[in-house]
Amino acid sequence: MFCCIFALALVGCNEPKKKPSNNVFNNQNPEVCDNLIDDDGDGTIDCADLDCLGVGNCGNQNNNNINNNNNTQHMFTLRGKVWGPGADNASMLDVNRIPVPQALVAAYSYEPPDPTPLPGGLCNQCVDVPNGVIHAFSDTDGSFELFLYPNTNYWLVVQKGEFRRVTQYTAGGLDEVEDLEPAAGLPRNPATTLPNRFNPNLKQWIPKILVVEGTYEQMDLLFESMGFDYGVEIVVVSDSSASGIFNDMNQLRQYNLIVTTCGDDASYLTTATARANLRQYVYEGGKLYVDDFSYDFAEQPFPEFLNFMADGSTCGMGTSAPGTVGDCNNWSSYSPMGTPGDPYLDAWLGIINPGGTIELLAAWDIIHSMNPGLQGECEDDMDPNCVDGNYIGPPKVWMYGDWSGYTHNPVTVSWNYYCGKVLYTVYHTHSGSGGTGWDYALILQEKIMMYLIMEIQTCTDPVIVE
Template structure:
């Protein structure tokens, strides 16, 4: 074949291969690679424009898009990051009254997973009049989820991202639930209120002068109690009191309507339908799957105590749960859940005296039920805030005592407590054989690790009632104070 013709044929073949998208790459890595070189796009920014003069609180809302998705979207003001989100939408309330008047540089930065970055810079001037910015006083009352009972010593504060822990002006509520925050900048502001396991956030448009917050904003959400677990007992009904706090519905007699409770129920006394509620042994002995809860209530009269305390792993796990931040509340015959785990904190009466006095050795189980039957004890309230709160609810007597009723025979008697134990209620009681009269703690609490334990010798609510007794009120207060 003519060499010239052969060269032309080879050249035509190469041209054809190139036109068909051919490549000289050979092997498993053949083919072109695709690299993301597309920068994110910062879209609209509402609330301000480049070159604006602003004052007060500036609500900023910005958006960004990317062909592969926005990895991060941040805002820096004068070099300090004040907002950052993992998506393409950002909102931020800039409280300009927290700084001096003058020029500020705002840098919005959007990035994708490939490292492509887009920035947009605004320069704005803050002018709050060069003098004292307009402010208002914000007041109101904080309520339990039932919207009726006020919460004492709840924390409420202005959310301020320029402050440590975002806590700006703050106050603690009085026994009647009231508070007052002065010097709050006018405009839309965010407030946080906390008490125990309850925490809620809301916004309010502050006006110059006096502002009274509506109760709808300052009532704790019942859903905050979703981390509570209640173990039923034979002789106490804590769940009824919780329902009256707004954590469930009650019937005409004052009993919890099963199925309406915000908290979880576990059967400790063959009271509940096994098809709807687990038994104590399943949750606390077999599976020990209560670690997600923040608070556990143990009613008096648990039929699973003997097998529980026979299982050293189950006992150790409950103790660890508390000391890792859990809150445990026990009444009357459930006292062994306190003394057997923390004998150095509380000692109960024993028939043979082995539990007399606080020590590292607990007394014998089930031997402290020595209390004599009494219809009512006029008990002393040992905490000033609790007394003031009870007085405001009409639950305290004129001599600063409360009536604690329905003392059945064989209730549990505290012998002694450590100096680190807080005594909330005490009283002169009758106990033992022969009967002895002595002043004893009746409601106590103490810290255990980062958690806490609360015990009450008397029942919270032995009989269903639509009314709230003095001892019901004590539990209401302590749910927010300790638990």
């Protein structure tokens, strides 16, 4: 049985690391509980393996969430799927309900601490799931499975980056199974739906988001179709009037994520203060999502990573940013056919867009080339990108595009900079037609954008780039 829980204290809490042992099946060999060997091949050893519950010195503590074929301990099974914000609302269009892969689902036997509020919690550092906490990371379709102690009270945490919901849950009886998924077309279970409101009293957290709107794009339809309070909880400011924010580090630190939309009126970005502040903001853990004509929000503080093609000429070459915003804008639109450069994004698109093509509407700017740049510190001397303790690498490509004159050209890329991340994409939301609020049907590239927003604000290690 679920119920909302309340808390008063705000203490530190970072996002757990993904473990390679999650969501796999054991082989048929029994686990020996005291030989320091993973006998049954499930990625866990001795007392960390579910087989060893109550055996020898292992006691009753276990943090394995594996579907183990050799369990001698009878447990309660909890199944479900993690869904994107708004999926639990009956007003949401079913086509806008998107599954969330690689989300943490953890069953705490005690009330977990709340996330650290901003500005102290800007760096979302990856940490291990606490020992003894039963947990899983959702599969590509959002599905998960936990083996819980029967008739036991838990705090169920569902988290993707800064999106986090905590709900009290009581496990059922011995060998019983509960599937939290409703019938197709019905609102999803609130306990496994990421929140769209920031309400710590109800144990719901979302990233603090600033949208810097350019002349050519707004994002109200995207966010409102998922139930976000656009213009209130999601702060919106025009690019031409945001100079005070970008010239003040204390204001920047109030946001986990800054989204900049298509426009080129942010002339203040060429100042040394704004450039340095943006670079420092990302260094400390801030995330930048930059699209199309607003490229200067990425190029001015990080000129070393990307070069552009503007109306037939190269632009932004070298390690010095252009002296004027908008210099690298390409004033000819194109709609590339996309090919995912990330295997997890590719698999996810296979679920929400099975067998379909990926047409990315109304892109303008063109990435000419990518260059390696400093992304953090490293310790692996065998990695060719690890140079004298510094990780020097090119951007990661999330999506390639094909269009007239271009084949397999990067159209969505990102890079780390210590604890933060920067993502740049040449296409924007390009809102479809018809409907507002809950009645607006997201087009494919808007769903991709929401996927990427959730991905780039997941945890990073502020020192070691993995």
